[in-house]
Amino acid sequence: MNWLLGLFEPGHALGLLALDPPGWGGPLLEGLLHTLEVAAGAYIVGTLLGVLGAFGKLYGGPLVKDIAAIYTTAVRAIPELIEILILYYLVPDMVNKVLLSLGRDRIDLPPMLVGTIVLGFVLGAYMTEVLRGAILAVPHGQIEAGRAYGMTPLQIAWRITLPQMLANALPGMANLWLNLTKDTALLAVIGFNELTETSLQAGGTTKAFMLFFTAAGVLYMLISVLSGRLFALAERRARRGQPSLRGGGV
Amino acid sequence: MTAATAQDAPQERNGTARPGSRAEAIRIDNLHKSFGDLEVLKGVSLTAHEGDVVSIIGGSGSGKSTTLRCINFLETPTSGKIVIGGEEVQMRADGTPASRRQIEHIRQRLGMVFQSFNLWSHKTVMENLIEVPVHVLKVPKAEAIARAEKLLARVGLSDKADVYPAFMSGGQQQRAAIARALAIEPRAMLFDEPTSALDPELVGEVLGVIRDLAAEGRTMLMVTHEMKFAREVSDHVIYLYNGRVEEEGPPEQLFGDPKSDRLKQFLRTVG
Numbered sequence: 001m002n003w004l005l006g007l008f009e010p011g012h013a014l015g016l017l018a019l020d021p022p023g024w025g026g027p028l029l030e031g032l033l034h035t036l037e038v039a040a041g042a043y044i045v046g047t048l049l050g051v052l053g054a055f056g057k058l059y060g061g062p063l064v065k066d067i068a069a070i071y072t073t074a075v076r077a078i079p080e081l082i083e084i085l086i087l088y089y090l091v092p093d094m095v096n097k098v099l100l101s102l103g104r105d106r107i108d109l110p111p112m113l114v115g116t117i118v119l120g121f122v123l124g125a126y127m128t129e130v131l132r133g134a135i136l137a138v139p140h141g142q143i144e145a146g147r148a149y150g151m152t153p154l155q156i157a158w159r160i161t162l163p164q165m166l167a168n169a170l171p172g173m174a175n176l177w178l179n180l181t182k183d184t185a186l187l188a189v190i191g192f193n194e195l196t197e198t199s200l201q202a203g204g205t206t207k208a209f210m211l212f213f214t215a216a217g218v219l220y221m222l223i224s225v226l227s228g229r230l231f232a233l234a235e236r237r238a239r240r241g242q243p244s245l246r247g248g249g250v
Numbered sequence: 251m252t253a254a255t256a257q258d259a260p261q262e263r264n265g266t267a268r269p270g271s272r273a274e275a276i277r278i279d280n281l282h283k284s285f286g287d288l289e290v291l292k293g294v295s296l297t298a299h300e301g302d303v304v305s306i307i308g309g310s311g312s313g314k315s316t317t318l319r320c321i322n323f324l325e326t327p328t329s330g331k332i333v334i335g336g337e338e339v340q341m342r343a344d345g346t347p348a349s350r351r352q353i354e355h356i357r358q359r360l361g362m363v364f365q366s367f368n369l370w371s372h373k374t375v376m377e378n379l380i381e382v383p384v385h386v387l388k389v390p391k392a393e394a395i396a397r398a399e400k401l402l403a404r405v406g407l408s409d410k411a412d413v414y415p416a417f418m419s420g421g422q423q424q425r426a427a428i429a430r431a432l433a434i435e436p437r438a439m440l441f442d443e444p445t446s447a448l449d450p451e452l453v454g455e456v457l458g459v460i461r462d463l464a465a466e467g468r469t470m471l472m473v474t475h476e477m478k479f480a481r482e483v484s485d486h487v488i489y490l491y492n493g494r495v496e497e498e499g500p501p502e503q504l505f506g507d508p509k510s511d512r513l514k515q516f517l518r519t520v521g
């Protein structure tokens with residue numbers, strides 16, 4: 001073990017990664033934490049928007065359908081970097097307009113919150129399409145059985161449609177999550193100190209760009225691998241009741 | 251077309267005479283249904299009294315499934331009257347139900363069995379059986395489970411409680427679906443061709459279960475292509491042709507001495 005710790009001594013190149021200053025390990029981990037926080041928050045926001053969007057597109061009235069269509073079309077057509085920049089200035093502005101109209105004072109929104117809302121809003125459009133397809137793949141007869149037995153539309157959505165569509169949706173949802181964790185890097189342009197921004201700073205200060213970008217890359221990769229495992233587990237659970245294709249023989 | 255009235259004379263079934271004046275479980279009057287411009291039901295009337303087995307037969311596209319599905323509003327009738335257990339369904343002028351609550355309440359008392367089973371595939375057989383009792387009818391879970399175990403024993407699936415539907419044969423799935431319908435303690439059961447999605451060798455086990463239900467005096471409305479079976483278990487048979495009741499009556503009469511040429515022709519083609 002000692003040789004390993006030795007690598008992180010001050011003086012050694014890797015010493016720059018030490019947790020205590022002048023090492024940048026602490027700030028990097030903090031950046032990683034911010035990345036995870038913003039990604040998790042945006043994923044929740046985006047999934048909620050996606051559920052609304054998907055059910056709205058499928059079962060909503062004409063107005064709801066139109067709104068959902070404009071939302072998904074526009075968001076998916078514009079580069080995310082542009083959207084982030086637009087929304088970064090738009091969201092705080094709108095929040096403050098609402099606050100002022102309520103007779104409250106202006107507030108400064110923390111970048112973390114703005115980032116979460118912006119990324120969640122963008123993700124919601126993609127999530128809408130993933131979930132919509134997954135809902136359409138739920139066998140209609142099973143939904144009809146719910147209706148035939150007097151379940152309410154909400155019970156059917158919650159107890160039949162959602163659990164069934166999950167199996168269809170999880171691969172797509174996993175993809176969106178992986179993209180999202182990387183898209184958080186776009187928030188560097190608005191100065192949010194997530195992992196990428198932090199490694200830029202570390203590189204700029206120490207000139208050891210290669211080291212810090214590699215470190216950031218490894219951390220992104222860890223997120224990806226570990227969360228991929230979790231999604232695989234979740235998918236297996238959601239697919240309970242479906243005979244596996246392996247071992248099917250045919 | 252006249253409403254069904256053939257219940258005045260006592261019926262013989264399984265050796266038991268039945269009294270003539272039993273309450274009406276299901277009555278539909280002058281039911282119309284159009285899909286767009288296509289008028290599928292052109293004034294269908296029928297009555298099933300408590301304890302009756304009523305079979306609906308007829309050619310493909312004659313409106314059998316649509317009639318059955320209108321009863322619990324899986325299809326919205328265009329016009330007509332539907333009375334379930336003496337309770338008339340409130341409909342607006344365009345046939346849509348006036349109260350979703352009422353429809354849900356009525357559905358909770360009608361056990362529907364589908365041609366393609368439609369068990370919930372993410373739930374085990376036991377979970378399928380207790381889903382509606384526990385979450386819709388608010389029966390305590392332990393009680394629902396105890397009841398479901400008895401029902402599974404009845405349909406010969408005691409060993410399948412924890413199995414997911416996809417791992418069972420069609421016949422087993424349909425028997426589980428019948429148990430699911432029984433689990434709500436329905437006033438009446440609706441069957442839409444319960445055996446026509448099954449391999450021939452699996453038909454018998456499902457018909458056996460339905461036969462037992464008929465023998466215990468369950469009210470059942472059944473769309474079927476199994477003429478022999480319909481003749482054996484029914485109290486009353488309705489022949490639909492092109493969206494109308496062409497002929498109806500007790501099975502001996504309908505199968506033994508059909509009046510309408512179309513029915514005669516139909517019976518010849520189905521053997």
Ligand SMILES: Nc1ncnc2c1ncn2[C@@H]1O[C@H](COP(=O)(O)OP(=O)(O)OP(=O)(O)O)[C@@H](O)[C@H]1O
Binds near residue numbers: 312314315
């Ligand atoms: N949802 C629908 N939209 C349009 N037309 C429909 C719909 N459902 C049924 N139909 C039409 O209504 C007619 C009656 O259909 P229905 O399913 O009631 O017939 P059926 O007697 O049950 O026939 P089968 O023996 O083939 O099951 C058919 O012409 C069918 O094509």
Ligand SMILES: [Mg+2]
Binds near residue numbers: 316443
């Ligand atoms: Mg049919």
